[in-house]
Amino acid sequence: MTPASKPFRIAFMGTPDFAVPALQALHDAGHEIVAVYSQPPRPAGRGKKLSPSPVQRLAETLGIAVRSPVSLKDETEQAAFAALDLDAAVVAAYGLILPQAILDAPKMGCLNIHGSLLPRWRGAAPVQRAILAGDTETGITIMQMEAGLDTGPMLLKAATPIDDKAAGELTDELAMAGAELMVQYLASPNDFRAEPQNDALATYAKKIDKQEARLDFNPSAEQVERQIRAFNPLPGAFFEFQGNRYRILEAKIIDTAGTPGTILDEHLLIGCGSGAIQPQVIQKAGKPAMELKSFLNGTTIPKGTLLQ
Numbered sequence: 001m002t003p004a005s006k007p008f009r010i011a012f013m014g015t016p017d018f019a020v021p022a023l024q025a026l027h028d029a030g031h032e033i034v035a036v037y038s039q040p041p042r043p044a045g046r047g048k049k050l051s052p053s054p055v056q057r058l059a060e061t062l063g064i065a066v067r068s069p070v071s072l073k074d075e076t077e078q079a080a081f082a083a084l085d086l087d088a089a090v091v092a093a094y095g096l097i098l099p100q101a102i103l104d105a106p107k108m109g110c111l112n113i114h115g116s117l118l119p120r121w122r123g124a125a126p127v128q129r130a131i132l133a134g135d136t137e138t139g140i141t142i143m144q145m146e147a148g149l150d151t152g153p154m155l156l157k158a159a160t161p162i163d164d165k166a167a168g169e170l171t172d173e174l175a176m177a178g179a180e181l182m183v184q185y186l187a188s189p190n191d192f193r194a195e196p197q198n199d200a201l202a203t204y205a206k207k208i209d210k211q212e213a214r215l216d217f218n219p220s221a222e223q224v225e226r227q228i229r230a231f232n233p234l235p236g237a238f239f240e241f242q243g244n245r246y247r248i249l250e251a252k253i254i255d256t257a258g259t260p261g262t263i264l265d266e267h268l269l270i271g272c273g274s275g276a277i278q279p280q281v282i283q284k285a286g287k288p289a290m291e292l293k294s295f296l297n298g299t300t301i302p303k304g305t306l307l308q
Contacts, residue, residue: 008087008186011106012064013037015053018175019092022113023058025179026090031186033064034084039095040068072102081105090182091145103145108189110145113178115171116205117141117157119197122150123205127171130162130205131230134222137161138170140178142185144194151202153194156185166232166250210235217261217307221253221275228277236283239307249289250281263305268292270307 009032012023027033036059044051052060059066069077078101086106091098092113103110116126118141123129130138139159146152158177162170185192213235217224228251231237236247239261258264258271269278283289284299301307 007031008108009034009085011035011037011081011084011086011089012055012059012092013089013094013096013098013110014055014092015039015095016093017054018115018171018178019055019094019113020058021175021179022090022092022182023055023062025183026186027062027064029183029186033062034086036064036066037094037096038066038068040070069096072096073099078102078105088186092178098145100147103147111155111182111185112143112145112150112152113182114141114143114150115174115178117159118143118150118154119199119202121205122202124207126205127167127174128205128208128230129203131165131167131170131226134226135162138174140174140181142178142181151197151199153196155189155192155194156181164229166229168233208235213237215239215248215307217270217277218273221272221277224272224277225251225253241301241305241307245285247283247285247289248277248279248281249283251277251279254278259306261307263301263303263307265303266296268296268301 007030010026012026012033014023015038023036036055038053038056041050041052043049056066072078078099081102082105088106088108089110091110098110114126116130117139121129127138137159139157141154142156143150143154144152158181160173160177213231215224215227215237228237228248232249236249238245238247254269254276256276258276260271260273262271263269264271264276267278269276280292281289282292282295
């Protein structure tokens with residue numbers, strides 16, 4: 001990673017895997033990361049033991065102090081943040097609303113790594129919504145944060161094609177791009193001019209509801225396949241058969257006709273509103289994911305079955 005021409009005093013604010021490359025990149029570039037803010041540890045796994053976030057785990061490995069307030073609305077928390085005497089705060093999928101006192105504290109303000117080409121897809125789930133909508137490209141926007149939801153001026157952008165990528169793969173790609181873009185911006189911030197967003201072009205990427213992942217085969221095969229990619233790996237697009245839940249992780253579009261939601265042959269071809277899909281990777285609840293051929297060796301869903 002290219003060293004910073006002028007190292008800045010930074011607080012990093014992020015929680016999931018998406019934010020990890022940016023923290024690592026800022027550290028490698030030589031910036032002084034005086035604190036990392038991350039969501040508190042959550043219960044995880046079968047034992048529901050408290051598990052630190054991916055960002056917290058990296059911060060601890062790098063020897064950076066981690067703060068995990070449940071809210072930043074408290075005046076004591078705001079005073080502690082202001083006392084860090086920051087040049088900037090870098091924010092990537094942190095998960096808490098930043099009050100105005102937090103936004104105003106760093107000299108350069110709070111800079112956000114957002115996973116879309118703003119003003120397209122403001123909000124919590126820009127990657128999934130871009131795939132579901134059939135967008136051909138998405139990208140990363142480095143923006144100056146303000147009180148509105150992803151409404152601040154844009155500082156730097158980079159586009160990437162969506163192609164046939166699933167949400168997990170695309171998110172990983174954007175995370176790396178966001179890390180590089182933030183380091184690039186901080187290397188020479190005076191070289192970039194803030195560009196206001198056109199609110200008339202804004203769309204809202206609302207948080208994913210788990211029930212959205214239940215497959216509806218009435219739309220076209222293209223739309224169903226996008227649903228499968230958008231919810232891979234989580235929450236996983238699924239159907240139910242004989243009381244069991246099956247997640248389709250990858251699927252192929254087949255140019256044929258059949259009743260929507262009906263199994264059309266012994267190779268698990270499923271009819272859609274137009275065309276059909278054939279799962280390529282499928283996972284029964286509680287079991288590992290399997291290639292279609294291996295799945296069919298142990299499971300039979302008869303031709304003519306109407307999936308729920």
